[in-house]
Amino acid sequence: MTHKATKIVIITEKLIVEGVTKIIEEAGASGYTMVQAAGKGSRGVRSSGRPAVVDAFANVKVEVITATRDMAEQIADKVAARYFDNYSGITYLEEVEILRPHKF
Amino acid sequence: MTHKATKIVIITEKLIVEGVTKIIEEAGASGYTMVQAAGKGSRGVRSSGRPAVVDAFANVKVEVITATRDMAEQIADKVAARYFDNYSGITYLEEVEILRPHKF
Amino acid sequence: MTHKATKIVIITEKLIVEGVTKIIEEAGASGYTMVQAAGKGSRGVRSSGRPAVVDAFANVKVEVITATRDMAEQIADKVAARYFDNYSGITYLEEVEILRPHKF
Amino acid sequence: MELLVDFLTRFVTQFQTPALAFLVGGMALAAFGSKLEIPDAIYKFAVFMLLMRIGINGGMEIREANLMEMLLPAVFSAVLGCGIVFLGRITLANLPGVKVEDGIATAGLFGAVSASTLAAAMVILEEEGVVYEAWVPALYPFMDIPALVLAIVLANIYLNRKKDGANTRVKIWPIITESLRGSALSALLLGLALGLLTRPDRVFEGFYDPLFRGLLSVLMLIMGMEAYTRLNELRKVAHWYVVYGVAAPLVHGLMAFGLGYIAHLVTGFSPGGVILLAVLAGSSSDISGPPTLRAAIPTANPSSYIGSSTSIGTPVAIAVGIPLYIALGQAVFGF
Amino acid sequence: MELLVDFLTRFVTQFQTPALAFLVGGMALAAFGSKLEIPDAIYKFAVFMLLMRIGINGGMEIREANLMEMLLPAVFSAVLGCGIVFLGRITLANLPGVKVEDGIATAGLFGAVSASTLAAAMVILEEEGVVYEAWVPALYPFMDIPALVLAIVLANIYLNRKKDGANTRVKIWPIITESLRGSALSALLLGLALGLLTRPDRVFEGFYDPLFRGLLSVLMLIMGMEAYTRLNELRKVAHWYVVYGVAAPLVHGLMAFGLGYIAHLVTGFSPGGVILLAVLAGSSSDISGPPTLRAAIPTANPSSYIGSSTSIGTPVAIAVGIPLYIALGQAVFGF
Amino acid sequence: MELLVDFLTRFVTQFQTPALAFLVGGMALAAFGSKLEIPDAIYKFAVFMLLMRIGINGGMEIREANLMEMLLPAVFSAVLGCGIVFLGRITLANLPGVKVEDGIATAGLFGAVSASTLAAAMVILEEEGVVYEAWVPALYPFMDIPALVLAIVLANIYLNRKKDGANTRVKIWPIITESLRGSALSALLLGLALGLLTRPDRVFEGFYDPLFRGLLSVLMLIMGMEAYTRLNELRKVAHWYVVYGVAAPLVHGLMAFGLGYIAHLVTGFSPGGVILLAVLAGSSSDISGPPTLRAAIPTANPSSYIGSSTSIGTPVAIAVGIPLYIALGQAVFGF
Ligand SMILES: Nc1ncnc2c1ncn2[C@@H]1O[C@H](COP(=O)(O)O)[C@@H](O)[C@H]1O
Ligand SMILES: Nc1ncnc2c1ncn2[C@@H]1O[C@H](COP(=O)(O)O)[C@@H](O)[C@H]1O
Ligand SMILES: Nc1ncnc2c1ncn2[C@@H]1O[C@H](COP(=O)(O)O)[C@@H](O)[C@H]1O
Ligand code: NA
Numbered sequence A, B, C: 001m002t003h004k005a006t007k008i009v010i011i012t013e014k015l016i017v018e019g020v021t022k023i024i025e026e027a028g029a030s031g032y033t034m035v036q037a038a039g040k041g042s043r044g045v046r047s048s049g050r051p052a053v054v055d056a057f058a059n060v061k062v063e064v065i066t067a068t069r070d071m072a073e074q075i076a077d078k079v080a081a082r083y084f085d086n087y088s089g090i091t092y093l094e095e096v097e098i099l100r101p102h103k104f
Numbered sequence D, E, F: 001m002e003l004l005v006d007f008l009t010r011f012v013t014q015f016q017t018p019a020l021a022f023l024v025g026g027m028a029l030a031a032f033g034s035k036l037e038i039p040d041a042i043y044k045f046a047v048f049m050l051l052m053r054i055g056i057n058g059g060m061e062i063r064e065a066n067l068m069e070m071l072l073p074a075v076f077s078a079v080l081g082c083g084i085v086f087l088g089r090i091t092l093a094n095l096p097g098v099k100v101e102d103g104i105a106t107a108g109l110f111g112a113v114s115a116s117t118l119a120a121a122m123v124i125l126e127e128e129g130v131v132y133e134a135w136v137p138a139l140y141p142f143m144d145i146p147a148l149v150l151a152i153v154l155a156n157i158y159l160n161r162k163k164d165g166a167n168t169r170v171k172i173w174p175i176i177t178e179s180l181r182g183s184a185l186s187a188l189l190l191g192l193a194l195g196l197l198t199r200p201d202r203v204f205e206g207f208y209d210p211l212f213r214g215l216l217s218v219l220m221l222i223m224g225m226e227a228y229t230r231l232n233e234l235r236k237v238a239h240w241y242v243v244y245g246v247a248a249p250l251v252h253g254l255m256a257f258g259l260g261y262i263a264h265l266v267t268g269f270s271p272g273g274v275i276l277l278a279v280l281a282g283s284s285s286d287i288s289g290p291p292t293l294r295a296a297i298p299t300a301n302p303s304s305y306i307g308s309s310t311s312i313g314t315p316v317a318i319a320v321g322i323p324l325y326i327a328l329g330q331a332v333f334g335f
């Protein structure tokens, strides 16, 4: 049997990853997963500060599985409020099904 | 409040990534995100041309959030039509919820 | 027209990736995709054995698109049963839509 | 007149020295759309090696140096780092079309130091046979830290005032710590400590020193590609950045040459040292400056400061600045 | 008879030379299932270093060379590059079980050049004390580009004709540009330009040259592992690829030896040069050839051409080809 | 008494030798929160280079060595590898708060060998002018494999008995193969084979040997950062691991010194060889040991064994062990 849970995905600049994970931990999530990413968005112009020719993968994609939808929205709001005026980034939510609800 | 949007995922060979992102941009998407990937599929035999022993992560996984489902399908169809006879790759769609619809 | 399929995601230690992909292949999946990942979870303490300062991305995120939900659950159960007592890892399922069902 | 001729000859010959040749080569490759990639790991390691080389050597020499001799150049370095930022604050940051915090951040980057520009000058001076006190490259942090810290403080003062007119105090110590923790200064200081406190002579002579020149050529290639690639970011910001990017390195270098000359008169600072001080001041930070500023002045647009520094400031500092200061040194000191 | 004995002795000794020993070592590791990994970044950097070393040295020598001397070998190189592709077109590509475009792509890869095979031969010749004009390795692009371009053109002509009988023209210039932009030719040409136009002597002697031999050993190890790993791809394609992979390098090498000998008679092309020309022709591209072909002839199955080149062609070109041409050179020129 | 003074002097001077200085420097950087990163690719390549250097040199020397001379030290190495594991099984693994399989895994790691500790000792001995048979480093696998295999076997026996009282047999051969396939032993054995069977002298002298010392300094830096970073893992396990981490390296080293001394008396094993044997025994595996144990004894908690080895065992083995054995050697052999 599976249980519904929410996944929140945050794609943003590597530079602020520490701040983002702090928000995630403070929200009480049980963990998170991070992947190196490259990308293009509306702020393609905002350069990362690392040499572009050697570090194209300067974005990160952070995923958090949260037990409640509330926690997911709270994380998304906080990250957007704190960072997305000055740093590039997007967030979105997805519904997922987990098998071992005690983990989250 | 959140809004429905579609995510299209394309997993294919690094070699054609430029062509794929061109299709995405021409379709009018507001951006895309790319991740290095390794994988195995039906065409495992088609080798990438880079030394396999040093470059195992020769696939890319490209994700695009599109405002309309139409745009997502259009991207998927174009990529498949143009490349998947000769290059390995798969595509699939997911429903996601976005918080700031003006971004997409 | 699109068809429903299931995506199973397994996030775990790189060390056991061979065992995990073997389970996936034995279950009859048509392929899988792997991405290097970093993460934090309940077992943050269990170290990977590779120098943490040089190999922070010591997790992998494995994704499998399966034609039937059954196959997905079977993979998830086997991986959890065989590994998750001793290695860190989580799994979850998502619904996706595929365009070319013969591929899976 | 003779100075000019000498400078021009040197300027042209300069393009044949490997440092500059690799820089120009990198630009040409990028312009041509080449797919050549130098892996990120190699870039990071080359930077580490350069800074360790500079640090260890500096440390070994400081061990034997008369510390008093270092004092005046160190003070001048800090004065220059701060002076450059103040200068940018009252010029660039007030120009039409330039956002104040963008201008301050840019001045901070130009006040800070580029390890690769410094390394290029060291190699060229060696080839020219111009000597200098080996601790001179160790002046790096004395100029780099004050410049970055001051820029961050000035930007915060400005932004606070704009926001609420209030007079919130900016905490300086965390900015300094943050800056010391960056990868560039960490490596340099580690090298300094190792050179000062231990006996790394053999590993220095067998590894860090012989690879210096070669890894520098690789870095120059990367910087050339980078300079070209970032050019289009500049198109999105005010033209004043281009003017500043061309003029600032030379103005800063000449200011430093002047102060260095005073140190020469007062404490016998070597001609080579004066030239290197000018190079330090004329260079703009390429490795740890940008992320530090990006994190500490988030509202500043990085396209403005990174574009003007990487695409214009650095090429000018290397291609025009270095031969200029050498020609000037020759004219002034007659070596 | 003596030639054969000489070749056999040389062939056996050859396995003790580092180049071949590392190649065989890599195969053995892969066969044994070793988990040893050489990181991708190191591989890319080693290839870059090798090509820069070859390019810079070539450039420095061309500066002093009599350009007329280079003319005939350069023309012969282009003739060989094209000749090899035509030969493959009328033999391999017409064999039963071989798809025409697969055969053409394979011939293109064998007509193009492998930097590591060339480097291995240079090291072995140096150890044998056989000298050659230093510009010989710079013949690389004269053979590589025509071969790749011709293969792409022939494949497109064939495919167009098959599709609609029409006579759509294939554009050649974009293919050449694309090929020059590849990482291998970019690095080689950059090195050539730097060697020709600037004074990179010190960085060459202190960095690119001394690391050459060592990084080559690392590359040979990788190529050995790769050759073994790709063997199973060959199992999925026609047996003719195995036959071609064994015979073609030697046939091409001997063709080149013959043309080189003519150049020796006509313009005094050195014996070492003749041998290297044979090595160039006998080698098959391993770095930039495969992705170029994959992008330009997408319908060709890469398992066929990469398998036959990496797993068979390259080991044969190194292990059999190089000692064969040296023995032949000794017999013919009596050095 | 004199021995103690000598050891203390040496201990203090030791901190000035590059190997230790970089280790301490790495710890300091990590403690300070530095953002310096040495890329994973560089780490992997440095380890590869070190093991190839040790292997090739060992192989070249074994070629000329009297194999009989090696026999006794090789047997002693295996005896030590097993002895250390048995010792840990009956001490550490039975202490309160220590899970039996955790204790066994830890003993396995301390019985196995660290290539970087070995390399550091080689560099220090060279600086001290202490000579040894060049095949001594090639004793590595004779100690490493038996230790890891025995630990895995003992843990499995224990776990099987606990589970069902049954007497399931543990298969030894797959464990040995798995261990030989690991990246560290693969590289070492490849180097040995190349040194033994081929003529890699030039590539050894021009590449693997000169880079040895420098890459070792980089590895020491990484190990220092790692030691500090892992310290907090230790807080989560029993205090006994700390005691074991401090005492075990020295006890094992002294046991090996004793056996080495017997070999000295019996077959004339050199004083330097005796010291290196002590270093091998005193070191604990940092590269391939941990993943091997993690895969083969999955229920053992890696925080316990990796923490005690990386954060305590290795620093003690290098900073205290190496000078101790040298002082002891001086006292005993009077060189
Ligand atoms: N429509 C999109 N689909 C997928 N990823 C996107 C999209 N838009 C932006 N991104 C990602 O989000 C990052 C920041 O976007 P932005 O803030 O728009 O510059 C980009 O670098 C992309 O990696
Ligand atoms: N069932 C699957 N689940 C997840 N990824 C897949 C699946 N099938 C194929 N892939 C990915 O798509 C790539 C190309 O697949 P193919 O065209 O079947 O060779 C593979 O290398 C995998 O990365
Ligand atoms: N709530 C979560 N959201 C996303 N990823 C997670 C979460 N919890 C754990 N993970 C990932 O799963 C890995 C293993 O988790 P664990 O077994 O809890 O240590 C972590 O390193 C993360 O990469
Ligand atoms: Na400056």
Ligand code: NA
Binding pocket: E109, E110, E111, E112, E113, E114, E252, E280, E281, E282, E283, E284, E285
């Ligand atoms: Na060829």
Ligand code: NA
Binding pocket: F109, F110, F111, F112, F113, F114, F252, F280, F281, F282, F283, F284, F285
């Ligand atoms: Na040991």
